[in-house]
Structures are given as C-alpha cells and as structure tokens.
Amino acid sequence: MKSRVDAFHMADTTLNSDGVVDLLWPEFIMLADGNYIAYDNVREGTKAFMASLESFDSEWKNVRIIPIGNNHAISSFIFTDSLVAKDGTISQSQGPNTFVWEKRDGIWKVIYGDVDHYPME
Incomplete structure (x- = not known):
C-alpha cells in the first residue's frame, strides 16, 4: 500500500497526469475545497492543470496509512505545495x-478523496 501512496506523490510531482489518473477507479469522486468532482472532471482537469505547470513541488508530512479490512485503506497527510505555472505565476498552498x-483483483486505487487548499502567506 505504501508503494501506491508513493506512486501517487511521484506522479503528482513529475506532472504525470496519466500516472495520477491511473491510480483512480472510474467511480472516483473527490471533495475538493468544498466541491464534489467526479472522475471524468478530475481526469480532464488533471491533464489540463498539469499541462499548465512548469513545476510542481509537494511536500507530504505526517503520512498515515490506516488499513480498514482486506480491501480498503485510508491514507492521509498534510501537504505543502509550491507550483510554478508556465506563465511564471507562483502559487503556494497547504492543507x-x-x-x-x-x-x-489485487490492485489498489483511490475510490474517494478529500482535499482542502489554504493559501500560504
């Protein structure tokens, strides 16, 4: 399981949108900053978002993986992101x-996600 969490982090920070999407089940849904986003929107949004970036640095702290049965687990962490867009805009957030x-069938993927971004001052 830890290797799958690490794979998600690697896909994110290397701007590998296909790698991120490959770690999601088609029924995936995410609550992001108070809005529910379905798999198709996450898939397309991830590709467009990552294509707009020059770099994506994300530090994950307090990573925890909690098994809940044989076929489910929860991962949680606090992230600090620093993004540089292709137009030079820099944004930082944490949450x-x-x-x-x-x-x-022996394959771990994300079925649900919850994330909140807070700007860094």
Whole structure:
C-alpha cells in the first residue's frame, strides 16, 4: 500500500497526469475545497492543470496509512505545495488530504478523496 501512496506523490510531482489518473477507479469522486468532482472532471482537469505547470513541488508530512479490512485503506497527510505555472505565476498552498483506497483483483486505487487548499502567506 505504501508503494501506491508513493506512486501517487511521484506522479503528482513529475506532472504525470496519466500516472495520477491511473491510480483512480472510474467511480472516483473527490471533495475538493468544498466541491464534489467526479472522475471524468478530475481526469480532464488533471491533464489540463498539469499541462499548465512548469513545476510542481509537494511536500507530504505526517503520512498515515490506516488499513480498514482486506480491501480498503485510508491514507492521509498534510501537504505543502509550491507550483510554478508556465506563465511564471507562483502559487503556494497547504492543507489536509485524505484518500480512501480500494483493492480490486489485487490492485489498489483511490475510490474517494478529500482535499482542502489554504493559501500560504
């Protein structure tokens, strides 16, 4: 399970949108900053967002993986993101992230996510 969480972090920070999407089940839904986003919107939004970036640095602290049965687990962490857009705009945020992972046929992917971004001052 830890390797899957690490794979998600690696895909994020290397701007590998296909790698991120490959770690999501098609039924994935996310509550992001108070708005629910379905899989299709996450898939397209991730590709467009990552294509707009020059770099994406994300530090994850207090990573925890909590098994809940044989086929489910929760991962949670506090992130600090620093993004540089292709137009030179820099943005920084931090906040909590929680994923619910589901194992099907021996493969772990995320079925649900919750994230809140707070600007850094």
